[in-house]
Amino acid sequence: MRSERWIPMLLATGLFSSCAGDKAEQGGLENSPFGPTGIPPELRAGRDEGGAAVAPGGNVQAAALANYNPDELVWTDPDDPDAEIPELQGLMAVAPQRGPWRESENEALRESKQSGKPVLIWFTDSNRSAACKSLSAGLLTTSDFDVWASENTVRLIVDQSVKGKDIDDDARKKIYVRNLKKKYNARGYPTLMVLAPSGEVIGRYKGYRKGKEDFIFGQVKQGVMLAKERQKAWKESLKRKGYRDWSDGKGRTIFAKLAAYKDGDMILVEPDGQRARTKEKNVSAGDRVWIQQQKELRGIQ
Numbered sequence: 001m002r003s004e005r006w007i008p009m010l011l012a013t014g015l016f017s018s019c020a021g022d023k024a025e026q027g028g029l030e031n032s033p034f035g036p037t038g039i040p041p042e043l044r045a046g047r048d049e050g051g052a053a054v055a056p057g058g059n060v061q062a063a064a065l066a067n068y069n070p071d072e073l074v075w076t077d078p079d080d081p082d083a084e085i086p087e088l089q090g091l092m093a094v095a096p097q098r099g100p101w102r103e104s105e106n107e108a109l110r111e112s113k114q115s116g117k118p119v120l121i122w123f124t125d126s127n128r129s130a131a132c133k134s135l136s137a138g139l140l141t142t143s144d145f146d147v148w149a150s151e152n153t154v155r156l157i158v159d160q161s162v163k164g165k166d167i168d169d170d171a172r173k174k175i176y177v178r179n180l181k182k183k184y185n186a187r188g189y190p191t192l193m194v195l196a197p198s199g200e201v202i203g204r205y206k207g208y209r210k211g212k213e214d215f216i217f218g219q220v221k222q223g224v225m226l227a228k229e230r231q232k233a234w235k236e237s238l239k240r241k242g243y244r245d246w247s248d249g250k251g252r253t254i255f256a257k258l259a260a261y262k263d264g265d266m267i268l269v270e271p272d273g274q275r276a277r278t279k280e281k282n283v284s285a286g287d288r289v290w291i292q293q294q295k296e297l298r299g300i301q
Helices: 023-030 060-066 088-092 105-115 130-140 143-152 167-183 213-239 285-297
Strands: 119-124 154-159 191-195 201-206 243-247 253-262 265-269 275-279
Touching: 088 275, 105 119, 105 154, 105 253, 119 130, 119 167, 130 213, 143 213, 154 167, 191 213, 201 213, 213 243, 243 285, 253 275, 253 285
Parallel strands: 119 154
Antiparallel strands: 119 191, 191 201, 243 253, 253 265, 265 275
16 A cells, blocks of 8 residues: 555654653652652662662663654655554564563563563573572572562563574574673673663662572562553653554553554554554454544544
8 A cells, every 4th residue: 555545643743752851750750759760768779789770761772762753754665665564463462481581572572562561681690600590599480579570570581691502593692692781781690670661771780699689679679660650651741642552352452653544454653663554443442432533533534
């Protein structure tokens, strides 16, 4: 289908920024009795306390979102500009996983966006680091932690010790770990990191000393709570620009904006620029009512 056939439904009023760059939202945290990290003083850790929390924001993903305008899409094929847009149903599908920890960053981020749960990243060197082994046994593999983490987070493990099936696969895994360490500024093992579903880094907790399991657990819980609050504020700011939750018949959701509509064919765009195509009949009854209301407002039959 050609781009000129589409009827734009919603227009953005300008560039939007991630919550990392929203001064009003930042101001709320700065004025918090807990300080800019949102973490109580008694839970903030220094170098010798087994962890170090950081102020939210400033990561690559949040910075990229601040410069993205969802209405300035790049059409690569002038004859069929929408040819490469994936189907929404495929995009919403969550890949199966082995065990409680995901090993793919893309899958973890996708699941986080769909579920609204923050991502908990565990940077570890499971074979060579005694501190990593102790943290694993003392906290991250315990039943209490598993119950809490399953309900509140999407878990991602980045293990320096994991080997590939062959030489090439091993090299790819090493590059993957190195790139993620650089991307998230993870220095040393173990390091735990909390990301909001928007991709914003909320907390970074480095190091571990035996006997500090409850302290680390408290830090992570506080980071996850703050991530949920930040995500809520981030979504509210984007709702004013036309973004909303869409769902399908299976109860899966996606936070996106209706970028174009024609005869029941739709294109949705997520805040990070990911586009997806679907048909009006494939979205929920509530979404179809919303579409009809928008059509009536614009005099579209």
